[in-house]
Amino acid sequence: MAETRYTKDHEWIRREGDSATVGITDYAQNQLGDVVYVELPAIGKKVEQGGEAAVVESVKAASEVYAPVSGEVTAVNDELSGEPGKVNAEAEGAGWFFKLKLSDPQQLDALMDEAAYKSFIAGLS
Amino acid sequence: MAELSSQPLQRTPLYELHRSLGAKLVPFAGYEMPVQYPQGILAEHLHTRSKAGLFDVSHMGQVKLSGAAVAEALETLCPGDIRGLGAMRQRYTLFTNEAGGILDDLMVTNAGDHLFVVVNAACKAADIAHLEARIGARAKIEVLGGRALLALQGPAAAAVMARLAPETPAMTFMTAASASLAGIPCFLTRSGYTGEDGFEISVPADRAEALARRLLAEPEVAPIGLGARDSLRLEAGLCLYGHDIDTTTTVIEADLAWAFGKRRRVEGGFPGAAVLQRQLAEGAPRKRVGILPEGRAPAREHTEIVAGGRRIGEVTSGGFGPSVNGPIAMGYVETAFAAPGTAVELVVRGTPRPAKIVKLPFVAPRYHRGA
Numbered sequence: 249m250a251e252t253r254y255t256k257d258h259e260w261i262r263r264e265g266d267s268a269t270v271g272i273t274d275y276a277q278n279q280l281g282d283v284v285y286v287e288l289p290a291i292g293k294k295v296e297q298g299g300e301a302a303v304v305e306s307v308k309a310a311s312e313v314y315a316p317v318s319g320e321v322t323a324v325n326d327e328l329s330g331e332p333g334k335v336n337a338e339a340e341g342a343g344w345f346f347k348l349k350l351s352d353p354q355q356l357d358a359l360m361d362e363a364a365y366k367s368f369i370a371g372l373s
Numbered sequence: 374m375a376e377l378s379s380q381p382l383q384r385t386p387l388y389e390l391h392r393s394l395g396a397k398l399v400p401f402a403g404y405e406m407p408v409q410y411p412q413g414i415l416a417e418h419l420h421t422r423s424k425a426g427l428f429d430v431s432h433m434g435q436v437k438l439s440g441a442a443v444a445e446a447l448e449t450l451c452p453g454d455i456r457g458l459g460a461m462r463q464r465y466t467l468f469t470n471e472a473g474g475i476l477d478d479l480m481v482t483n484a485g486d487h488l489f490v491v492v493n494a495a496c497k498a499a500d501i502a503h504l505e506a507r508i509g510a511r512a513k514i515e516v517l518g519g520r521a522l523l524a525l526q527g528p529a530a531a532a533v534m535a536r537l538a539p540e541t542p543a544m545t546f547m548t549a550a551s552a553s554l555a556g557i558p559c560f561l562t563r564s565g566y567t568g569e570d571g572f573e574i575s576v577p578a579d580r581a582e583a584l585a586r587r588l589l590a591e592p593e594v595a596p597i598g599l600g601a602r603d604s605l606r607l608e609a610g611l612c613l614y615g616h617d618i619d620t621t622t623t624v625i626e627a628d629l630a631w632a633f634g635k636r637r638r639v640e641g642g643f644p645g646a647a648v649l650q651r652q653l654a655e656g657a658p659r660k661r662v663g664i665l666p667e668g669r670a671p672a673r674e675h676t677e678i679v680a681g682g683r684r685i686g687e688v689t690s691g692g693f694g695p696s697v698n699g700p701i702a703m704g705y706v707e708t709a710f711a712a713p714g715t716a717v718e719l720v721v722r723g724t725p726r727p728a729k730i731v732k733l734p735f736v737a738p739r740y741h742r743g744a
Contacts, residue, residue, distance in 0.1 A: 281600070282415040284693040287722075307600060307604055307693050308692070310671070
């Protein structure tokens with residue numbers, strides 16, 4: 249069973265072996281509003297934990313998406329270029345952004361689990 | 374304009390209604406305003422273009438100017454023909470500075486025995502001070518603090534209004550009328566900020582919520598927030614003060630020469646008149662234009678515009694146009710690059726991306742100009 253972890257910047261990351269899938273949380277998509285454009289990283293790009301990895305734009309504004317952990321981009325969700333609204337509809341599923349080959353899987357352990365993230369966003373309001 | 378974070382936010386008479394409708398409220402020009410409702414900006418935008426949207430614009434300043442020579446007095450501050458404005462007719466004009474720059478843009482209506490003026494929320498304190506200082510001795514200036522302002526915009530607006538006030542279909546674009554809406558005495562103009570047919574409704578503050586609820590009860594009408602108001606006006610090619618026009622942009626650079634009255638072009642007699650007359654005759658160094666990015670990436674305000682490897686201007690409003698279904702922008706470019714069709718590049722996140730200069734507006738206006 250793949251476990252999902254969360255960042256304070258509202259990315260989620262789901263590990264599958266030595267790879268992981270990254271997206272933005274349902275809370276994040278709800279805060280952004282209608283997503284109209286997503287800029288994804290190039291395949292092969294090396295990203296550092298906390299570094300800028302993608303951009304998501306709503307009608308109102310552009311926001312950065314950060315890499316939850318370090319790794320190399322192995323796949324991106326091309327469907328988002330034609331259907332950016334998928335990020336709103338299925339943020340934590342079909343609206344994923346990119347996949348990473350993990351440089352240091354232990355970085356995941358320091359991220360929030362679902363219960364911790366839920367209490368984190370409950371405290372934001 | 375910067376937000377004054379030290380001051381508590383003001384609320385409009387519709388604040389409780391916004392909350393009950395589930396609005397997302399944000400600080401805007403010192404007010405707590407609805408940026409969107411649960412429908413979301415995209416749906417609200419498209420609803421306004423297909424049916425009718427109700428906007429709370431009560432944060433804007435409503436001012437009554439009166440006096441025997443009030444039109445002459447106001448003309449000393451703006452390039453518009455105010456003396457020639459017929460009874461119950463409305464006109465767009467601008468307060469200018471000595472450099473021909475813009476202090477604010479405003480709507481002026483000849484309400485018969487006075488002028489009814491609507492100014493931007495962020496500028497209203499400065500506008501009132503400007504009016505007091507410059508024409509206070511010749512005109513009586515009354516801020517209509519006890520009134521709210523609603524806008525009903527969209528192709529169904531006229532049909533909705535006709536149900537409440539049968540005389541309103543006879544009004545044409547940029548005209549005004551006093552009318553009773555659901556028993557509430559209102560002052561209406563057939564105008565707006567969306568490119569659609571529609572009305573702005575000045576209503577006593579204590580009746581504003583009742584009127585808004587009455588309008589929202591009509592099947593075509595949905596509440597629309599400031600987010601969609603911004604995307605609607607951008608598609609319509611309309612300027613947002615503090616972004617597309619300000620004290621550093623002249624009326625001519627802003628491509629608003631149409632608001633420089635024919636008689637006023639000859640006579641002058643307002644701040645910056647000589648600068649605007651000269652730019653009208655000789656051309657201005659830069660011009661406000663529409664910009665269509667070629668890809669899907671929006672180019673936001675302050676995005677650099679380049680051509681031939683050098684900077685030729687900057688985006689002043691940019692985002693996503695829901696009716697265009699793609700990114701749109703406006704900004705200023707050197708006049709040599711202002712012709713529609715000119716290829717330029719927009720530097721978004723460090724990467725130059727192709728775009729072209731286009732004629733404004735992006736969406737054809739549907740104002741009701743009459744037969």
